[in-house]
Amino acid sequence: MTMSDTSEASSLSVRPERSETRRQVMARAIRAPGVLPAATFVLILLVWEASCRVFAIPSFILPAPTRVLGGFGAVDTARWLEHVWATLRVAMTGYFLSIAISLPLSIMLSRSEILSRAIYPILVVIQATPVVAIAPVIIVALGSGDLPRVVITCLITFFPLVVSTTTGLMATPPELIELSRSLRAPVFREITQIRLPYAVPYLFSALKISITLAIIGAVVAEFVAAEKGLGYYIQFSTSMFQVQQAWAGLIVLVLLSLILFQIVTAIQRFWFPWSLPGDRT
Amino acid sequence: MSTAVPAIRFSSIGQVFRTGSGTLEALRGIDMTVGRHEFVAVLGPSGCGKSTLLRLTSGLIRPTSGTVEVFGHPVSEPRDDIGIVFQKPTLLPWATVEDNIVFPARHKTGRVGGDDREKGRVLIARVGLQGFGKQLPAELSGGMQQRVGIARALFMNPDILLMDEPFSALDALTREEMGFELLRIWEAQPKTVMFITHSIGEAVLLADRVLVMSERPGHIVENLRIELPRPRGIDTSNNKAMHDYVGYLRGLLLKRAA
8 A cells, every 4th residue: 555545545534543633623624615715704804893993993984894784774775776776787788888899899800900900009099098087078078877887888898808809819720710711611600610619718708807897887987977876876975974885885886796707707607618727527 | 654633733833931031932843743542641850841732732822833733623722622630630629529520511501411410420430439429529538639630621521631740749659549540541431641740650651652851941852652561550560661661761861851
């Protein structure tokens, strides 16, 4: 029997005559998935709560977690849902519009070098423009309503989508393009049957980045001008020094972002499992 | 000399590529023919333009000078009666083995019919992949992936099979096994094969004739007929004549490299 055999056997089987020490039990419990992050999170909350109480930090500077919890009750559920829906509606409309624009644009960019050279610098300029700075200008130009907010969301989400999808479309193995050409297949089938599927992993990494950016875009737009939405609620609460309410709004925003991100991840896992690196079963 | 039209004929082919920093002469003065159902191996150092020969034959590129003819007709555009097997299998990672094999039909016509499916099943059996039709490429070994690549190249039932170092990414044992598999497939249904390789042993073991190419600009420096009996197998590897061929070709290549 070799060394590795014995060590493997002892870790796999629980033998009564050599029961685990308390330290070993603890070590195993800590290594269970989710235990460490959850413990860290609880610890942070405890330190936060204790600091607020011990140092008597005013709640308009930093509300204690228990006060933030109370902040959730400041408005009723229907009002919360209204805010969530307002932000979600803008973020999703902007996101899908962005996808609808960036997919055809990526295909055109990947096909024509002239077009790519003509348009790409403009895309970089748009990306280099801080969205927070341009948001007021867009709101003034497009007035109130969802439209300017959707445009702002679009602006912030579409650059990663275009760049990543174009890269994916170009990353197709040249052999498959040669195969396509030797079959004398029409170009649209080269795009739909080879290039686009090959771009799926790239597309999804951009979709994951952009879904969180979409929330940021919607919130930024609400900061500038809105009468509803989580961004509006956070700003309104801070202006009234109801910081615990702002924190509550922030937590809802984070949860919304996380849920949307997980939905995109789940879509990829379910419909495109082959596109996940190292997740091939 | 037979008067039959050769499957492939190159007449004084020259190939110059324009690169970022100037021009690159890949081929110079290539004259050669490949007979119908002949198995020709092209041997040479890396970067000598071996793959260019294949791309010229398939019509993917046009020669700078000279003419390429396939069955007596000048090649002026990509031909779909030629199957290509690449160095890497380059399968579609999202498609099953079966879907990868029938992909030429889906790609060329936009649909896969019942007879295409049937053809796919026959090919799966012929390349020895029974029971793997529903697997994804990532679930297969390198050798099995290349079997799928060969089946895909055979799908359009081509007269000519172009193979660009198809087994060079495989381990030595699998490589030898795949060579014999290829011979078995080729003997069951003869094709004109142009087989690019940098393995001397592989070239001698498989081919009727070995063309040796020089370093760039590539031209043919030797045209050696391999008179080993067929069918060839493991016994052939131990054949005295086989060793003589290999020895002669190794000497030739090393002398040129020196």
